[in-house]
Amino acid sequence: MITLTVCNHKGGTGKTTTSINLSAALSLSGSKVLVVDLDPQGFLTRMMGQSEPEVSASSLVLFEQDLTAPPPILKLPNFDLIPSSPALSTALRRLTKPTDVLWVKEYLQSQLGGYDVVVLDTAAAVTVYSLNALVASDLVIIPVLPEYQPVIGAEQTYQTVKMVQKSLNPGLSASKFLFTMVDARKRNHHAYRLYMREKYQEDVMTGIVRTCTTLSVSSHDGRSVYDTNPAARGAVDYANIAEEVSNLFQDRFGHTARSHEWAGHGELAPLASSEMP
Ligand SMILES: Nc1ncnc2c1ncn2[C@@H]1O[C@H](COP(=O)(O)OP(=O)(O)OP(=O)(O)O)[C@@H](O)[C@H]1O
Ligand SMILES: [Mg+2]
Incomplete structure (x- = not known):
């Protein structure tokens, strides 16, 4: 099983x-995929067309300190989902012990070993939830819009991941x-x-995701871009990213590596000094 956190x-x-x-x-x-929504705002859960679950049927179960509790899994057409609940916000007050960053890792290991890939979606904040995700991960993907503020946020996230890697999760391969x-x-x-x-050299993925209207409309009714328009550039781009991720864990996916070219779409011009982060 490979655990990926998507974080910025x-x-x-x-x-x-x-x-x-x-x-x-x-x-x-061909992978069996579980997505866990760890954002208390639960946008992924909503985008998958799911209404607010009972607390006992949400990702908060992963923090209930009962590692035998059955996982509250929803079977969706594209992947399985453990949905989020606003109760994650209030539970932050009690999840304050240093060891509270270990729950997701322990729960995944004890209950969810049957998946090939677990994807953890996080909120834009450093909380016990995002730290749990980082501690449980093999790989962290930091989506970044190539503009000033998102680049700064992404660099800060990269440093957070490095700290977690050093102190709590030496098995984390990279961000x-x-x-x-x-x-x-x-x-x-x-x-x-x-x-x-x-x-950052090889810590930048070679594949990129271009602006794609289908991506922004397809994710509001439970569908992925592959259901809406498999020929859309967002579909092509995420397929390339999936292949790049598979190649990073070739031994575990059993895929043959395909060499990826830097998806340059033309020459890259340097930043003016006023634009430097
Ligand atoms: N490649 C893309 N092309 C066009 N629109 C996109 C693309 N990727 C994301 N969007 C749109 O940008 C907005 C933000 O995307 P998204 O919700 O995935 O970001 P996020 O990082 O999860 O946000 P948050 O921090 O609020 O959780 C959404 O409206 C989404 O539809
Ligand atoms: Mg989000």
Whole structure:
């Protein structure tokens, strides 16, 4: 089983869109995928067309300190889902012990070993939920819009992941920046991609997700982009990301590696000094 966390301390960078469509792509390529919504606002749960669950049927069960509690899994067309509940917000007050960052890891190991991939969608904040996700993960994907504030948020997230890796989860292989909502016509998008590529090298995914209207409309009624329009560029882009992720864990997926070219879409121009983070 591979556990992926989708995380960025900055909001609106495509975390939930990535969780849904990357999971759907992994599922289409033959993996058994579970998505856990760890955002108290529960946008992923809503986008999957699910109403607010009972607390006992939400991802809060993973923090109930009863590792034998059955997982509250919803079977959806593209993947299985453990939905979020607003009760995650109020439970923050009691989840304050240092060891409270270990619950998801323990629960996944004890109850959810039957999945090939578990994808954890997190909120844009450092909370016990996002830390639990990082502690349980093999890989962290940091979706980042190639613009000033999201890049700063992504770099801060990268540092948080490094701290978790050092102190709590040495098994965490890496965090990878994933450029989302890339608009090839914008010069600053090219420039921020080049800046990140030069600074973080192989920690930047070679695949990118371009702006795609189908991605923003398809995720409001429980469907992934593959149900709405499998030919849309968002579908193509997330399929490439799924393959890149599979290749990172070749031994566990059993896939043959395909070499990925840096998805440049033309030459990248450097940032002006006034644009540097
Ligand atoms: N590649 C894309 N092309 C066009 N729109 C996109 C793309 N990716 C995401 N969006 C849109 O951008 C908005 C923010 O995306 P999303 O909800 O996935 O971000 P998020 O990081 O999960 O946000 P939050 O921090 O609030 O949880 C949504 O309206 C979504 O439909
Ligand atoms: Mg979200």
